[in-house]
Amino acid sequence: MRRPNYAALTWYPVLAVGISMIAFIMIKTGRDAVFFQREGFRQLPVAYIWIAIAAVPAAMMHLGALNRWGARKTRTVLFYLTAALFLLFFPVAVAGSRLWMTVLFVSVPTIFAAVFAGAWLLAGDLLEGADPGLLRQAYSRIGAASMVGGIVGGVLAKGITALLHPQFLFAGGAFFLVAAGLFVARAHRDNPPGNYSAFASSDDEADTSNNSRQSLLFREKYFRVLVCISAVATLAALFIDFQFYAAATVTGNNNASFFADFYVIVNAASLVIQLLVAPRLQAKLGVVGALLLLPYALLGGSGLFNIWTFLHARTLLKVAEGGLKSSIHRSMWEQVYLPISRKVRDIAKTVVDGAVARVAEGVGSVLILTWLYFNPQPPAQLDFTWLTWATMVTLALWIVLTRYFGKLGCADINPTETLIRLPDG
Secondary structure, eight states, X not given: OOOOOHHHHTHHHHHHHHHHXXXXXXXXXHHHHHHTSSSGXXXXXXXXXHHHHHHHHHHHHXXXXXXXHOHHHHHHHHHHHHHHHHHHTTXXXXXXXXXXXXXXXXXXXXXXXXXXXHHHHHHHHHTTTOOHHHXXXXXXXXXXXXXXXXXXXXXXXXXXXXXXXXXXXXXHHHHHHHHHHHHHHHHHHHXXXXXXXXXXXXXXXXXXXXXXXXXXXXXXXXXXXXXHHHHHHHHHHHHXXXXXXXXXXXXXOOSHHHHHHHHHHHHHHHHHIIIIIHHHXXXXXXXXHHHHHHHHHHHHHHGGGGTSOHHHHHHHHHHHHHHHIIIIIXXXXXXXXXXXXXXXXXXXXXXXXXXXXXHHHHHHXXXXXXXXXXXXXXXXXXXXXXXXXXXXXXXXXXXXXHHHHHXXXXXXXXXXXXXXXXXXX
């Protein structure tokens, strides 16, 4: 059997992820623009809670579809169904019903998590059996395509909303989702599994996990510290996210133009860091040093709260959080799972990046929601001092835990395995 041209196959997932990101940023910009009218940020904690709740049934439905219809058919149909869903929001996305706006806000990250997973895993499907060096190059290109797609999506969103209502962004996003779906279907049709599955490498450590292995995982100090880091990092991101949206509302910048500019800047910053800075920093700092870069930068940026304007300080902090997380932190974070046995690595990742992160997000949302309940005054009169301190405390705890984490084996990681990056969206 002739070995497939893996270099040519790489461009299918690269374009699939890039086009999906264009749709995501357009729809997300439209969502933010309509949701944050009429003090929508007061409903933000409720939306966060529903996102945490919806993540579990959404994941179960996705897994059920994969088991019943297979990865390829599920992946393709998901693009079309997502496009149809967001077209349904077109007539109601006029800052009207608060219920509809909350459903819209929750739907975007919940559904796009599955969309991006399918787009990213297309690479694993098409490149099965490829050399590790080519795989690393492929995933690097896919990551860059995601950032370029974010820039293009932001520019398109700004151009469309300069002439039309933000609701038209849902129609534009749906168009690109359909285009991505057609492209994925073409990739499947031109590259059936039988053409290259014979070149797949076998895993000599087949998954034979059982209850005893799962129990041992939770007894390991390395894993417990990993859980704690995930919780405090999620809390810090939640507090930064809420303050950013609150600042946009307070200053009257809760519009499509502002959010489009923001997403362009975040993705452009991520791309620049990924191409020019990340390789040098990762080689010089190692895994632990690179993992510390994000919390240190955010903690230093938190000091700007007292010396810069409310909007500019929060926006800069959010740009730093998004840019560094996408370009450096995520790839390093994926590697902390290497010391964990393959037999339970998927379980560890599901618990840490799934369950623990969602629980922490829910707890933080309840805290913010309680504060808003006892402070019903207009947003311009709210005192965000406690959130500033809460952010700095969680960032400091994040740093302490990560430094301790380095003593448990994280510092000795040799990133020789190829890991599939999960989508940042």
